[in-house]
Amino acid sequence: MSAIKLWNEDDRPREKLLLKGVDALSDAELLAILINNGTTEQSAVDVCRALLHAVQGSLSTLSRLTVKEILQLKIKGIGPAKAVAIVAALALATRRELAEHKKTHITCSKDAAAYLKAKLQHKTNEVFAVIYMNQANFVLHYEELSVGGITGTVADPRIILKNALTNNATCIILCHNHPSGGLQPSRADKQLTEKVKQAALFMDITVADHIIVSERGYFSFADEGLL
Incomplete structure (x- = not known):
């Protein structure tokens, strides 16, 4: 593949962004701007396409990798400096998402899911967390209470409710992630939900x-009518 500097100006990632805006660029082209150059055989865009191919095209997966893990993919053209640039840029994107949710008003499940995705999408283990809210459904506090492996997480209703009282919360949303990608709740998920719900009624x-x-x-x- 020829060097990017030999491409038509409209096709070069930097010039393309300036002329057409960020939405006109592919993920590989945006990453190419970060790493700046490729190898003698491959353009920066080709190098980044190879990197994305190694993570099945998933930016979410890429954002969870450490510098060491990116280097272990052994993508020709990606050394420590470029891996650091990629990790730093994706970390900034995550922080931006979290900043937008600092004073979140949750009015429906879609709001809650958006808030939680920003918090949990980069976790590689299953995490159980709780959102604590006031009567107006504004988030007062968010806390991750337990981290589990393939067997799942364990959460103590007493700790959940103690934290609710500490934060003057009148409403809580239980939450956890499924790194495997599945969405269906387990029997244990349903039992825990009911246990916390019944205990919370007394408070x-x-x-x-x-x-x-x-x-x-x-x-x-x-x-889904499970509460």
Whole structure:
């Protein structure tokens, strides 16, 4: 493949972004701007296409990799400096998402799922967390309570409700991720939800939902009539 500098100006990633805007560029072209150059045999775009191919085309998967893990992919043209640039850029994107959700007003399961995806999409293990809200459904606090492996997570209803009282929350949303991609709740998920719901009733705290998130979307206990 010829060097990018020999391409038509409209096809070069930097010039293309200036002329047509960021939406006109592919993921590989955007990454190519980050790494700046390729190899003697491949353009920066080709190198980034190879990198994306190694993660099945998933930016979400790429964003979870460390510098060491990117280097272990052994993509020709990606050395430590370029791996650092990629990790840093994707980390900034994640921080931007989180900043947008600092004072979140959750009015439906879609709102909750968007908030949680920003928090959990980069986790490689299953994480159980709780969103604590006030009467107006504004987020007061978010806390990850447990991390599990392939056997899942374990959450203690007493800790969940203690934290609700500490944060003056009147409403909570239980949540966890499925790194495997599946969205269907397990029997244990349903049992835990019911256990927390019943315990919360005695404290006048509402369990508004239990949200499961994965790369494929989200599952809402409330939407599915499981609360």
